[in-house]
Amino acid sequence: MDRLNRAALGALPPASRPRVDPTELRTRIVHLGIGAFHRAHQALYTESAAARSGEPWGIAAVAPRSAATVDALRAQDCLYSVTERRPEDDVPRVVGALTGAYALGRDGALVHALLTDPEVTVVTLTITEKGYRAAGPDTVIGHLAAGLAARMRSGAAPVSVVSCDNTADNGAVLSRAVRDVVRNSGRPDRERILDRMAEAVAFPATVVDRIVPATTPGDLTATATALGVHDALPVSGEPYRQWVLEDRFTAPRPPWELDGALLVPDVAPYQLTKLRLLNGSHSALAPLGIAAGSTTVADAMAEGWGERLVKALCAEVAPTLPDGGPDPARYADDLVARFRNPAMKHLLRQIAADGSLKITERWLPALRALRERGAATPVLELALAGWVNLTRGHGIPDPAQDALTACWRTGADDTAVVRALLTTVGAPDLADDSALVTAVVRHLPALRAGHVDI
Structure with a gap:
């Protein structure tokens, strides 16, 4: 040819x-x-x-x-x-x-x-x-x-x-x-x-x-x-x-x-909406979908938990967004339709790469803002658990891979590992949040068994 x-x-x-x-x-x-x-x-x-x-x-x-x-x-x-x-x-x-x-x-x-x-x-x-x-x-x-x-x-x-x-x-x-x-x-x-x-x-x-x-x-x-x-x-x-x-x-x-x-004149409302809702949802779907045996975003969305995850994450993070951007609920509906497109073969492993960099921008600022207000953060806790689970031997490329792997080599329990991982990605304040760490650790057994509970 x-x-x-x-x-x-x-x-x-x-x-x-x-x-x-x-x-x-x-x-x-x-x-x-x-x-x-x-x-x-x-x-x-x-x-x-x-x-x-x-x-x-x-x-x-x-x-x-x-x-x-x-x-x-x-x-x-x-x-x-x-x-x-x-x-x-x-x-x-x-x-x-x-x-x-x-x-x-x-x-x-x-x-x-x-x-x-x-x-x-x-x-x-x-x-x-x-x-x-x-x-x-x-x-x-x-x-x-x-x-x-x-x-x-x-x-x-x-x-x-x-x-x-x-x-x-x-x-x-x-x-x-x-x-x-x-x-x-x-x-x-x-x-x-x-x-x-x-x-x-x-x-x-x-x-x-x-x-x-x-x-x-x-x-x-x-x-x-x-x-x-x-x-x-x-x-x-x-x-x-x-x-x-x-x-x-x-x-x-x-x-x-x-x-x-x-x-x-100002892209900030659009930027944060896209970063925290679309990119944030992608970064949550990837490790959770991989844990559950899915290959693509559409695969994960075909499971009962996929749509629930996207909508719940968007609703949880929406209060951290500035005025002047897209409506978060409508944006979430659009995301569900886009992610469910069966013609797209967007690999979860591709999305999960460089996770230590992505989550520091996509999740952690919103997580801090919500916890400072005393708001519940169950979806971000589940997402963090998915990322923690992924850092242990799944072969996903990450520039901090050596440091992440070292957190698991200590022989410590899950609580110590989660604290070490959060500190490694520049979030010692979250590592010191005992309630957050406990919530993340609580999800790990189910994820290791391939179950996403939301």
Whole structure:
């Protein structure tokens, strides 16, 4: 079977062709993080914005680690397909938004040149939560900071740097990370660079939302059958997608609102709703579903406890949300419908990865707020028990895996282990909450037996 590339576009079904002519785009955006989420989310918004406005917004996509992904994209003229997973049908379409693909290590000089190019006015990032904690010179943040500093020295045009990761207040987090690298660089002009950045570089906050499961061998086969050509990098996503952006840009940007993006003065209500309800529910479903023998989110939702868990968690956490965002009850109903979509094969193990980072943002702030008010927290206690159970020998990747495993090697009882785990993830205050720890421990025997009681 022929490979997907520009020469193959004319033979594709009309509905599967790109919305733009890839040859007419110019590189005006640099994206750091070339994974499936970006390709199923921001790249689609950008392609639609270019198609509807007639402006040639193209994306140079940079892989922080995977040169194999870069090579596969280049072999396909930077084309790939996205499939919307609906219960009734799956129709892939090819996306033509990418103008180039680069590996950060191998193509570092080219990436640096792009970051300083005056025609590039937007930089976007999907580097996951842990990417913002790694700020050395050879990290994504380090390369970004070096590129922005060089841009400021050259007097190049202003630029907006847009985090698209599930991190609370992601714009401010990214700004601090970048500025810390510049401040610690030792360069004699660092204060002048920081002053210039304050005027010429914006870090708007955003909220991104679309469930994008890992690609399976079956997806490769189904996509090739539907397109008639082989796509080595297909991605899929649920029909729903959302992008909320703080309307604070210092340079031209694509008119993403033409494809439904929301430009708002304050994203915080949307951000917390999504982080604590959607992401929080995902992080609860994953370890509990794995304990119960489920494989995907839809599998867990097919069990009687799945819907109860999502609705109860949303109701429990809702009092911690600010005014001005979506209605929590309606949002919970939407989540149930999205999670139950049988066409989605969103793996629980994928969601459970890096749990020590995720729960500190998705659960613990709400848990603290509720317990400070004296409110009951039975669902978050059950969720924590699921995470505790998962840290013991389930093979889920986590950057703190060695420290988490060490908590179980002490030979202590469950109470001591739970306290140690909470302390390890930076929550000694919760570890000292005896009522909380006791409630978490109470759930562990049932979870070890594969039962989720809610």
